[in-house]
Amino acid sequence: MATAVALTGSLLLASCGDSDNGSSEDGKTLKLWHYEAPNSAMGQAWNEAIKEFKAKHPGVKVEFEEKGFEQIQKTAPMVLNSSDAPDVMEYNKGNATAGLLSKQGLLTDLTQEATTRGWDKKLGASVRTTSVYDTNGVMGSGKWYGVPNYAEYTMVFYNKDLFAKYKIAEPKTFDELTAAMDTFVRNKVTPLANAGAEYIAQQYLYQLALSKADRSWVDSYELYKGKTDFHDTAWSHAADTFADWVKKGYIAKTSSSAKAEDAGVSFIQGKSPILFSGSWWYGRFVDEAKFDWGTFLWPDSNLTLGSGGNLWVVPKGAKNKKLAYDFIDITMSKKIQNLLGNKGGVPVAADASAITDPRSKALIDNFNVLSERDGLAFYPDWPVPGYYDVLVSETQKLITNSEQPDGYLDALQEAYDKGAPKQ
Amino acid sequence: MTVTVEKRVTSEETHAGHPRRPRDSYALFLLPGVLAFLTVIVVPFLMNTGVSFTDWQGVGSPSWTGLANYRELMDDSEFWESFRHSLFMVLAMAAVPTAVGLVLAAALFDYIGKHFGSRIVAVLRACFYLPQVLPIAVAGIVWSWILAPTDGSLNELLKAVGLSSWRQDWLGDPDIALYSVMGVMVWVQLGFPLVIFMAGLQRVDPQLHEAAELDGAGWWRRFWHITLPQIRPEIYVVLTWCTIAALKVFGAVYVLTKGGPGGATNVPSYFSFTTFFEKTQVGYGAAISTVLTVIILALSLIGLKLQTRAGTA
Numbered sequence: 001m002a003t004a005v006a007l008t009g010s011l012l013l014a015s016c017g018d019s020d021n022g023s024s025e026d027g028k029t030l031k032l033w034h035y036e037a038p039n040s041a042m043g044q045a046w047n048e049a050i051k052e053f054k055a056k057h058p059g060v061k062v063e064f065e066e067k068g069f070e071q072i073q074k075t076a077p078m079v080l081n082s083s084d085a086p087d088v089m090e091y092n093k094g095n096a097t098a099g100l101l102s103k104q105g106l107l108t109d110l111t112q113e114a115t116t117r118g119w120d121k122k123l124g125a126s127v128r129t130t131s132v133y134d135t136n137g138v139m140g141s142g143k144w145y146g147v148p149n150y151a152e153y154t155m156v157f158y159n160k161d162l163f164a165k166y167k168i169a170e171p172k173t174f175d176e177l178t179a180a181m182d183t184f185v186r187n188k189v190t191p192l193a194n195a196g197a198e199y200i201a202q203q204y205l206y207q208l209a210l211s212k213a214d215r216s217w218v219d220s221y222e223l224y225k226g227k228t229d230f231h232d233t234a235w236s237h238a239a240d241t242f243a244d245w246v247k248k249g250y251i252a253k254t255s256s257s258a259k260a261e262d263a264g265v266s267f268i269q270g271k272s273p274i275l276f277s278g279s280w281w282y283g284r285f286v287d288e289a290k291f292d293w294g295t296f297l298w299p300d301s302n303l304t305l306g307s308g309g310n311l312w313v314v315p316k317g318a319k320n321k322k323l324a325y326d327f328i329d330i331t332m333s334k335k336i337q338n339l340l341g342n343k344g345g346v347p348v349a350a351d352a353s354a355i356t357d358p359r360s361k362a363l364i365d366n367f368n369v370l371s372e373r374d375g376l377a378f379y380p381d382w383p384v385p386g387y388y389d390v391l392v393s394e395t396q397k398l399i400t401n402s403e404q405p406d407g408y409l410d411a412l413q414e415a416y417d418k419g420a421p422k423q
Numbered sequence: 424m425t426v427t428v429e430k431r432v433t434s435e436e437t438h439a440g441h442p443r444r445p446r447d448s449y450a451l452f453l454l455p456g457v458l459a460f461l462t463v464i465v466v467p468f469l470m471n472t473g474v475s476f477t478d479w480q481g482v483g484s485p486s487w488t489g490l491a492n493y494r495e496l497m498d499d500s501e502f503w504e505s506f507r508h509s510l511f512m513v514l515a516m517a518a519v520p521t522a523v524g525l526v527l528a529a530a531l532f533d534y535i536g537k538h539f540g541s542r543i544v545a546v547l548r549a550c551f552y553l554p555q556v557l558p559i560a561v562a563g564i565v566w567s568w569i570l571a572p573t574d575g576s577l578n579e580l581l582k583a584v585g586l587s588s589w590r591q592d593w594l595g596d597p598d599i600a601l602y603s604v605m606g607v608m609v610w611v612q613l614g615f616p617l618v619i620f621m622a623g624l625q626r627v628d629p630q631l632h633e634a635a636e637l638d639g640a641g642w643w644r645r646f647w648h649i650t651l652p653q654i655r656p657e658i659y660v661v662l663t664w665c666t667i668a669a670l671k672v673f674g675a676v677y678v679l680t681k682g683g684p685g686g687a688t689n690v691p692s693y694f695s696f697t698t699f700f701e702k703t704q705v706g707y708g709a710a711i712s713t714v715l716t717v718i719i720l721a722l723s724l725i726g727l728k729l730q731t732r733a734g735t736a
Contacts, residue, residue: 081482104483403685
């Protein structure tokens with residue numbers, strides 16, 4: 001055993017050596033990784049950005065490698081430690097991902113570039129939160145380690161045809177939303193598309209909590225700026241209401257094992273009249289929904305889920321950092337941002353008048369409403385590594401009635417306290 | 424995991440005209456295998472064991488914590504719960520397929536083979552073996568469609584035959600999900616014992632059966648007193664192999680339920696995976712996988728011992 005430990009120690013030391021500090025820039029190649037599908041808004045905008053980059057940097061080769069989300073998520077720490085690190089890559093925002101890498105010194109500090117190139121001015125306050133991390137890897141303050149090109153937020157997608165069929169008007173208040181769901185249940189239609197096995201269910205719950213919360217509550221929960229009590233008004237309201245919705249049939253008991261894709265498809269097929277989820281569905285619904293649909297922000301709530309999108313980061317060991325900064329700068333330009341907006345994304349620095357597509361315009365207008373009232377409250381699984389699984393697992397128990405709201409909140413409290421930094 | 428059973432070559436067994444080589448010359452042939460084994464299994468295992476004594480997030484420097492991870496593991500109810508589910512998996516992937524595989528193999532060999540011909544037997548055997556060939560990701564996705572609560576073909580079938588009250592949320596009800604996964608695993612695993620046992624049955628001297636038949640022994644009696652004892656070595660191989668597979672099961676759980684609902688189908692390998700990658704508690708995840716490896720190793724050794732004994736009996 002002693003030999004094993006000694007061997008391990010030496011191997012670990014060998015694998016955690018100092019990486020290249022990027023001093024050997026040759027300025028000839030830009031190595032770029034991202035995981036957006038080529039037909040998504042981001043994929044299209046970034047393809048255009050690559051073309052633009054090539055035009056501005058004749059003679060520079062762009063080595064683009066399309067990666068998978070999971071692939072980067074699971075292997076980034078190892079790759080970034082090696083000499084194979086790209087010059088610029090898309091990476092997940094949040095404490096457990098970009099925060100962790102920044103804390104370990106694997107990412108380049110972009111503060112100076114962000115100020116001299118004006119990226120800091122282009123990003124609104126709540127979008128900027130996920131770009132900066134302190135020395136403990138906690139978002140919200142400190143140095144710049146990533147730059148998002150887009151934002152994301154949640155909204156209520158609703159099937160206008162089904163609402164019309166049952167003579168229900170678009171809900172403007174929470175009570176009207178509840179009344180609408182009652183009407184559907186009376187007509188033997190389960191109103192809410194849900195997925196217990198993935199993020200959808202926990203996002204309903206978090207939204208219910210947000211409707212009774214304010215910015216300081218979010219700061220406590222997400223940025224550890226105060227104590228989080230899961231038995232406070234907001235969380236209690238969320239758990240009680242959610243459990244009640246399952247009882248009343250607004251949410252199907254059988255949705256505990258459903259995946260996000262199932263929820264999306266049940267909306268697209270016109271089986272569920274309402275889906276509360278994020279802007280990432282928008283483009284797909286435009287393409288695939290064969291009925292008239294619309295969106296509105298969650299009624300009677302100043303806050304909703306959302307944040308800046310995933311980040312461009314520059315690994316510490318990148319060989320051509322200057323080229324990487326130039327590329328990021330191009331992605332933040334009006335031309336690329338407007339393209340992203342017109343393709344169904346939510347740009348962070350677009351020209352409102354340049355967005356011509358009416359649906360895209362509505363999407364961006366709603367985002368601007370949120371931005372102005374500082375309404376982005378991030379996601380419930382962010383504060384603690386592995387919290388996503390805890391939330392999935394516990395919320396499933398709430399759906400299957402194998403746990404009561406009180407026990408549910410106890411379980412969330414325990415996992416949160418175990419994983420969050422001590423206040 | 425490779426298993427080699429060394430058989431001593433006695434002087435009677437060496438053919439005349441084939442001079443025996445000195446033992447050392449075999450070492451050279453073993454070298455590539457040994458090197459691969461060291462690189463792919465031994466070194467990573469030692470590294471993993473080393474990591475399990477540290478607190479590490481997968482990047483940066485690990486900090487030495489001694490046995491803290493193992494102490495935490497002892498008190499971790501989620502870990503023990505996942506192990507309890509492992510025992511259910513052993514039932515579904517080793518016990519049930521072995522028992523059913525035995526009966527099926529004997530039935531195919533004795534009855535179907537005699538009455539319908541070997542071609543039908545070959546087709547049926549291939550059908551039973553097919554799930555072993557299918558990638559578990561594909562099979563898992565298809566099963567999740569079959570078991571879906573609304574529009575799932577199993578529930579639709581029950582409805583069609585007038586058994587609507589039997590419809591269930593197969594993978595979403597915490598009281599049923601584990602049994603559903605077990606059912607899928609029986610389907611996946613059944614072909615393996617069947618093929619091994621059918622090969623084993625070829626070995627059995629038909630005269631034994633004929634003699635017993637003349638003495639008036641029925642099919643069950645012959646199965647019990649001749650078939651079973653004769654293919655005991657195969658039974659041990661299958662049981663060992665399938666038990667190890669059951670303890671390692673990951674793909675099916677990942678694709679079907681992700682350990683849910685509410686941890687109802689969590690198993691140690693999936694628990695280790697999420698601890699590693701989702702919670703970035705690499706040291707703790709390594710401790711889980713080390714414990715799992717030690718248990719599998721111990722069971723394999725016991726299985727090999729039994730196998731050797733059965734082989735020489």
